[in-house]
Amino acid sequence: MGIQNGNDDPAYVLRGVRTGFGVFLASQTVVFITIIAVRFLMAYGSVGPYSQALGAVITVLMVASALVARTSRQAVKNGDLSAMAGRLVVALALGAAAFLLVLLEWVALRQSGIAMTTPTLEVYFTLTGFWLLYALIGGFLLIAARARGLRVGYTAASHWDLEAATYFWTFVALAWIAVYLVLYVL
Amino acid sequence: MAQRQAQVPSPPELRAKARRPMVPVFRAVLWATIGFVVINAMAAWLDPSPNSPYLPAVGAVAGWFGGLIGWLLGIGGYEHVIRPMFGHPAPVSHSTGWRQYFDFSTNHKVIGTQYLIFSTATFFWAGLIAMAMRFQLMSWRPTIFQYPQNYLNAVGIHGTLMMFTVATVAMIGGLGNYMVPLMIGARETVFPKASGLSIWLVPIGVMTVTMSPLLGNWTTGWRGYEPLAASDGNGMLFYYLGVFALTTSSLIVSLNLTTTIIFKRTKGMTWNRLPIFVWGILTVSLLNIIWLPEIQAAFIISLLDKLIPFNFFNALGQPLGYAELFWLFGHPEVYIVVVPALAMWNELLPVFTRKSLFARPMAVLGLVFVMMLSGMVWAHHMFTNMRFSEMLPFSFFTEMISIPTGFAYLAAIGTLWKSRLRLTTPALLVLMSMFNFLIGGLTGLFLADVPANLQLHDTFFVVGHFHYTIIGGMVFSWMAAMYYWLPKFTGRTYSEFWGKLGAIWVFITFNLTFSNFFILGLRGMNRWVSSYPHYLMSENFWTSIYAFLLGAGFLLNLVHILWAWNAGPKVKENPWEAKTLEWHTSSPPPAKNFDVLPEVVGSFYVYGDQVPEPVAAASQIGGRAPSV
Numbered sequence: 001m002g003i004q005n006g007n008d009d010p011a012y013v014l015r016g017v018r019t020g021f022g023v024f025l026a027s028q029t030v031v032f033i034t035i036i037a038v039r040f041l042m043a044y045g046s047v048g049p050y051s052q053a054l055g056a057v058i059t060v061l062m063v064a065s066a067l068v069a070r071t072s073r074q075a076v077k078n079g080d081l082s083a084m085a086g087r088l089v090v091a092l093a094l095g096a097a098a099f100l101l102v103l104l105e106w107v108a109l110r111q112s113g114i115a116m117t118t119p120t121l122e123v124y125f126t127l128t129g130f131w132l133l134y135a136l137i138g139g140f141l142l143i144a145a146r147a148r149g150l151r152v153g154y155t156a157a158s159h160w161d162l163e164a165a166t167y168f169w170t171f172v173a174l175a176w177i178a179v180y181l182v183l184y185v186l
Numbered sequence: 187m188a189q190r191q192a193q194v195p196s197p198p199e200l201r202a203k204a205r206r207p208m209v210p211v212f213r214a215v216l217w218a219t220i221g222f223v224v225i226n227a228m229a230a231w232l233d234p235s236p237n238s239p240y241l242p243a244v245g246a247v248a249g250w251f252g253g254l255i256g257w258l259l260g261i262g263g264y265e266h267v268i269r270p271m272f273g274h275p276a277p278v279s280h281s282t283g284w285r286q287y288f289d290f291s292t293n294h295k296v297i298g299t300q301y302l303i304f305s306t307a308t309f310f311w312a313g314l315i316a317m318a319m320r321f322q323l324m325s326w327r328p329t330i331f332q333y334p335q336n337y338l339n340a341v342g343i344h345g346t347l348m349m350f351t352v353a354t355v356a357m358i359g360g361l362g363n364y365m366v367p368l369m370i371g372a373r374e375t376v377f378p379k380a381s382g383l384s385i386w387l388v389p390i391g392v393m394t395v396t397m398s399p400l401l402g403n404w405t406t407g408w409r410g411y412e413p414l415a416a417s418d419g420n421g422m423l424f425y426y427l428g429v430f431a432l433t434t435s436s437l438i439v440s441l442n443l444t445t446t447i448i449f450k451r452t453k454g455m456t457w458n459r460l461p462i463f464v465w466g467i468l469t470v471s472l473l474n475i476i477w478l479p480e481i482q483a484a485f486i487i488s489l490l491d492k493l494i495p496f497n498f499f500n501a502l503g504q505p506l507g508y509a510e511l512f513w514l515f516g517h518p519e520v521y522i523v524v525v526p527a528l529a530m531w532n533e534l535l536p537v538f539t540r541k542s543l544f545a546r547p548m549a550v551l552g553l554v555f556v557m558m559l560s561g562m563v564w565a566h567h568m569f570t571n572m573r574f575s576e577m578l579p580f581s582f583f584t585e586m587i588s589i590p591t592g593f594a595y596l597a598a599i600g601t602l603w604k605s606r607l608r609l610t611t612p613a614l615l616v617l618m619s620m621f622n623f624l625i626g627g628l629t630g631l632f633l634a635d636v637p638a639n640l641q642l643h644d645t646f647f648v649v650g651h652f653h654y655t656i657i658g659g660m661v662f663s664w665m666a667a668m669y670y671w672l673p674k675f676t677g678r679t680y681s682e683f684w685g686k687l688g689a690i691w692v693f694i695t696f697n698l699t700f701s702n703f704f705i706l707g708l709r710g711m712n713r714w715v716s717s718y719p720h721y722l723m724s725e726n727f728w729t730s731i732y733a734f735l736l737g738a739g740f741l742l743n744l745v746h747i748l749w750a751w752n753a754g755p756k757v758k759e760n761p762w763e764a765k766t767l768e769w770h771t772s773s774p775p776p777a778k779n780f781d782v783l784p785e786v787v788g789s790f791y792v793y794g795d796q797v798p799e800p801v802a803a804a805s806q807i808g809g810r811a812p813s814v
Contacts, residue, residue: 020377020445030483031479038507144271161271
């Protein structure tokens with residue numbers, strides 16, 4: 001590990017910030033691991049009466065959203081800010097669609113007449129509810145990163161805010177994949 | 187005319203002048219109030235509750251989050267974090283003097299001082315609650331707490347505040363934030379803005395826990411045990427939320443300090459030369475990063491249990507599941523509290539003995555292995571709830587963890603061996619801390635042993651044990667650190683007479699108070715009861731008298747430190763002739779810590795006649811100008 005020497009080299013400073021952010025994201029996996037542990041404690045391996053098709057569609061949407069968000073970084077490296085802004089809008093739209101589909105599943109489950117306090121549904125609402133919260137924060141970060149990029153202008157060397165937002169969004173997508181596997185598949 | 191025009195302030199200056207009287211903390215209170223009232227009203231409108239039309243459970247929780255956001259934005263998050271995120275320039279904070287402590291700051295020394303202020307204030311507030319508890323226990327019948335629930339709620343608030351605002355905050359958020367950048371030769375931390383916001387989660391957390399009984403008593407203690415929590419009042423909600431705020435603050439501190447230690451070390455500050463205290467902070471920060479999100483998730487699930495309501499951990503669900511999740515965090519928490527204290531002993535003893543630190547690598551390894559083993563001992567808190575076959579491994583690991591703890595302890599003993607200790611107040615407090623921690627550790631061996639544990643479970647013996655480790659180990663070390671670094675904080679020093687008197691006073695009264703807890707426990711005094719069999723009254727009466735004297739002793743130390751901070755005699759730079767980097771800059775340190783970044787060329791813990799200085803002189807490193 002490098003040792004600084006009053007090192008104000010932006011690349012070195014960025015490495016520290018990036019590592020810290022990575023540690024933060026790693027710490028947030030513990031939240032999902034805990035709830036997944038509770039899921040197996042409460043509902044064992046039972047799969048609830050939620051729509052398999054909807055779950056698969058949400059997964060596809062989130063994977064696509066995360067990949068598009070990542071390409072916005074490439075756009076900045078190519079010096080194309082309008083492409084960056086456009087791709088973030090697409091990523092946000094895909095993410096918003098996934099978000100709304102989770103809410104749609106919530107409504108469908110509420111309308112199904114099955115008690116919310118059934119262990120599988122308790123687990124479903126809790127795990128997806130946590131995910132919705134992270135998705136909301138991720139969406140806010142993407143909007144802020146886009147606005148900042150358009151206002152101050154990212155460069156290939158300096159676009160940490162966009163990087164952080166897309167890292168977080170990738171985390172949100174990976175978290176959904178874990179949620180999907182645990183709730184729908186395993 | 188031209189002269190008159192020159193004197194007329196421009197509109198931006200006028201606006202700045204008009205804004206100045208509003209200290210940010212007042213604006214934060216205003217915005218938090220608005221956030222709470224508006225969101226609570228909206229929630230109450232959307233989800234009306236016939237039993238509590240003005241403050242329903244859902245409204246209280248939603249309103250709390252509204253208040254939290256208003257508070258953080260009002261304190262400076264709006265200008266310093268949110269607007270810059272959208273590309274607006276961040277303002278430069280010009281607060282100085284007392285105002286800077288009521289403002290958003292990115293200066294790690296201001297943030298560290300803010301943490302110390304909140305930790306100290308909460309220590310005395312939670313201590314006052316303990317005095318009320320001890321007053322109650324002077325009699326075997328209810329006196330000031332007419333109902334057991336009131337007493338238990340006081341116990342819970344005392345424990346929660348002491349654990350989450352004092353024990354895990356004072357040495358990490360307070361001394362860690364202040365000292366770690368100085369000790370590794372850095373000018374700032376990696377995430378100064380996040381750190382500047384994190385401190386302001388502490389007062390909101392303390393207020394939330396303190397005000398929780400307004401929503402109804404909760405009787406679970408600081409552990410929030412289920413299924414008791416399920417039958418408690420809505421005050422339980424504010425316990426979860428208050429702890430959420432406090433643990434989020436500690437998590438941010440840990441992320442910031444971990445990254446800072448990895449990336450901001452000055453030239454020559456290799457891992458092998460890292461100060462012991464910094465090693466201690468690094469190991470507990472890693473514990474925080476792993477375990478705090480775990481307990482936060484468990485608490486949010488418990489909150490949903492009460493709010494929705496779900497049945498995760500109540501009597502219809504898995505109450506033991508909650509206990510398991512709690513102690514998975516809860517026992518590492520003990521080491522989060524104690525490890526900085528162990529590190530502090532080994533930081534101070536070489537300075538006061540002028541003797542090389544004995545077995546330094548083993549002292550560091552001890553801290554690291556305590557960290558690694560701390561997640562494997564948790565179930566010894568649940569021996570009454572498990573199968574015999576499960577007890578053995580946890581009993582084994584609990585006894586095993588005394589080995590790495592012993593490394594740190596023996597490094598201190600080895601350093602003291604045949605030394606000529608300068609018996610200053612900090613050195614005296616370290617010796618006292620070592621004695622107290624020894625008692626706490628030895629009584630811990632009894633509790634690790636299954637047959638003894640099953641007899642002593644939930645008695646005052648356990649309360650005595652953990653107070654010996656936490657107050658006896660951590661608080662005494664915290665006091666030692668405060669006296670040791672006082673000249674660094676202020677350029678002033680304390681009175682040795684009053685310092686030693688204060689130390690001896692708290693040492694004697696502490697031991698009188700908590701050694702009695704062991705006897706009380708062995709004689710059958712249970713925890714969690716406000717009334718008890720009459721035969722225990724005399725013992726309890728005198729324990730309470732000692733406890734009041736202990737409280738007075740802490741107050742004496744506080745007054746003394748405050749006096750020394752403001753009006754103590756001026757002292758020369760580096761009065762202890764210590765070697766670590768924080769002493770290689772002026773006292774108090776300048777805004778950016780070092781005019782010229784120091785270069786480390788040797789160990790800080792090697793003493794002797796021919797030993798070269800561990801820090802290169804400014805002339806040797808070229809007198810680089812600060813790049814600030």
